[in-house]
Amino acid sequence: MNSTLALENSLHLSRADALNIAKEILLAPAGISEQDLQKTLAHMYTHQLDDADLYFQRTHNESWSLEEGIVKSGSFSIDQGVGVRAVSHDKTAFAYSDEISALALRNAAEATRVIGAQQKSTYISPKWKTPATHALYQSFNPSDSLDAKAKIAILEDIERKAKAKDPRIVQVMAGLAGEFDVVLVARANGVLAADIRPLVRISITVIAEQNSRREMGSSGGGGRFDYHFFVKDKIDHWINEAVRSALVNLESRPAPAGPMTVVLGPGWPGVLLHEAVGHGLEGDFNRKGSSAFSGKIGQRVAAPGVTVVDDGTMMNRRGSLSIDDEGTPTQENVLIEDGILRAYMQDRMNARLMGVAPTGNGRRESYAHAPMPRMTNTFMRSGNDDPAELLSRVKNGIFAKSFGGGQVDIVSGKFVFSCTEAYLVKDGKLGDPIKGATLIGDGPTALNKVIGLGNDMALDDGIGVCGKGGQSVPAGVGQPTTLVSALTVGGTAG
Numbered sequence: 001m002n003s004t005l006a007l008e009n010s011l012h013l014s015r016a017d018a019l020n021i022a023k024e025i026l027l028a029p030a031g032i033s034e035q036d037l038q039k040t041l042a043h044m045y046t047h048q049l050d051d052a053d054l055y056f057q058r059t060h061n062e063s064w065s066l067e068e069g070i071v072k073s074g075s076f077s078i079d080q081g082v083g084v085r086a087v088s089h090d091k092t093a094f095a096y097s098d099e100i101s102a103l104a105l106r107n108a109a110e111a112t113r114v115i116g117a118q119q120k121s122t123y124i125s126p127k128w129k130t131p132a133t134h135a136l137y138q139s140f141n142p143s144d145s146l147d148a149k150a151k152i153a154i155l156e157d158i159e160r161k162a163k164a165k166d167p168r169i170v171q172v173m174a175g176l177a178g179e180f181d182v183v184l185v186a187r188a189n190g191v192l193a194a195d196i197r198p199l200v201r202i203s204i205t206v207i208a209e210q211n212s213r214r215e216m217g218s219s220g221g222g223g224r225f226d227y228h229f230f231v232k233d234k235i236d237h238w239i240n241e242a243v244r245s246a247l248v249n250l251e252s253r254p255a256p257a258g259p260m261t262v263v264l265g266p267g268w269p270g271v272l273l274h275e276a277v278g279h280g281l282e283g284d285f286n287r288k289g290s291s292a293f294s295g296k297i298g299q300r301v302a303a304p305g306v307t308v309v310d311d312g313t314m315m316n317r318r319g320s321l322s323i324d325d326e327g328t329p330t331q332e333n334v335l336i337e338d339g340i341l342r343a344y345m346q347d348r349m350n351a352r353l354m355g356v357a358p359t360g361n362g363r364r365e366s367y368a369h370a371p372m373p374r375m376t377n378t379f380m381r382s383g384n385d386d387p388a389e390l391l392s393r394v395k396n397g398i399f400a401k402s403f404g405g406g407q408v409d410i411v412s413g414k415f416v417f418s419c420t421e422a423y424l425v426k427d428g429k430l431g432d433p434i435k436g437a438t439l440i441g442d443g444p445t446a447l448n449k450v451i452g453l454g455n456d457m458a459l460d461d462g463i464g465v466c467g468k469g470g471q472s473v474p475a476g477v478g479q480p481t482t483l484v485s486a487l488t489v490g491g492t493a494g
Contacts, residue, residue, distance in 0.1 A: 126190025217246030383453020454481030
């Protein structure tokens with residue numbers, strides 16, 4: 001095994017050595033030195049630029065899937081490349097190559113620097129500085145934590161246990177995925193930073209059948225761990241949840257329609273907050289004035305008690321990063337505090353144009369994409385209410401325990417979200433499960449209709465994927481039990 005692969009396959013790499021490891025994996029095989037990075041940036045700065053960076057990445061991906069009792073597919077891929085970005089005022093030029101080489105770097109720099117007018121170079125090669133980062137996860141390759149036989153056994157065990165739960169479970173689909181991501185960022189201001197990111201996920205979907213009616217239930221989880229995170233108790237919990245959800249849906253009745261009081265469950269229902277509110281708090285929309293929250297810093301935008309946070313520093317969470325994809329350390333950002341808008345999430349370009357500091361929210365899907373302001377782990381903080389007491393306040397409404405897909409207008413926050421598990425609530429009591437319920441509204445209005453917050457804030461189990469501008473990144477969501485005085489419920493009942 002060569003030295004580069006030995007580094008990639010080590011299970012316990014020191015966080016303090018992340019930069020050296022990244023240089024060995026990304027730069028050394030191509031014969032690229034730190035001086036070459038400085039020369040490339042200096043070449044770009046023979047044109048008038050406000051910012052420039054080089055983003056190197058190598059990613060190992062694997063996935064295994066089971067269907068109809070058989071592990072039908074297993075895939076493994078390695079992808080690597082470099083993205084080069086030049087920024088002039090609010091304009092961005094970006095080029096990338098799936099080959100890491102001195103020539104590819106030079107060609108990408110040549111292509112992007114023309115965004116600025118030519119000038120005599122004022123670039124002085126900086127002494128590289130590496131920002132202090134958070135040790136949020138260990139630097140190991142998840143793929144090496146279990147062999148192929150053990151990975152297949154996990155999926156087969158899920159299928160066997162799920163079917164044993166109830167004879168009505170007729171089909172089980174399960175997936176196991178792992179990723180090992182090594183990134184290095186070199187910026188024109190002298191920042192040289194690296195991150196080594198593990199990520200794993202299990203997904204479980206079951207189909208239950210009764211009297212020719214079929215319903216589905218799903219569960220799963222993950223985070224920045226290796227496969228040993230998936231201990232028996234965790235997997236059994238997700239199996240139970242998927243089966244329980246499917247069987248509940250078998251007993252569901254058509255959902256009513258109309259304006260109703262809505263109780264949103266803790267944890268995963270925070271995806272509605274993420275989509276309908278979180279995107280509207282990203283810096284690019286607010287700089288352009290296209291968000292419902294534009295120009296409202298210091299103003300009330302939500303009911304008292306509502307505090308919304310984006311925090312990229314949470315240990316081992318799916319949305320966490322030691323540094324963002326511009327080399328800025330992540331941080332806890334309080335966006336809305338007790339109903340008052342305090343801040344937006346910023347990448348470097350939007351922060352500079354808005355006269356504020358970057359917040360560690362510059363993210364990109366890969367080296368082939370330019371960064372933009374994105375969420376990490378976004379959640380609403382707990383309140384002081386007992387969740388059961390919140391339910392007791394509802395005369396006629398629904399309890400939304402889990403969500404599936406939805407449609408959201410990021411600019412306005414208008415949303416239509418489908419409930420995958422929901423119940424009628426009558427005179428404070430949980431009633432029949434309902435099928436086909438959708439929640440319709442807009443994020444800013446819904447925030448102002450929050451009339452109760454439980455003391456049970458929970459984060460999702462580690463399954464979230466956020467899409468924006470054609471790019472997907474892992475993200476986390478969460479919230480406590482939340483009582484909303486009125487939302488429009490779209491139903492299927494006649």
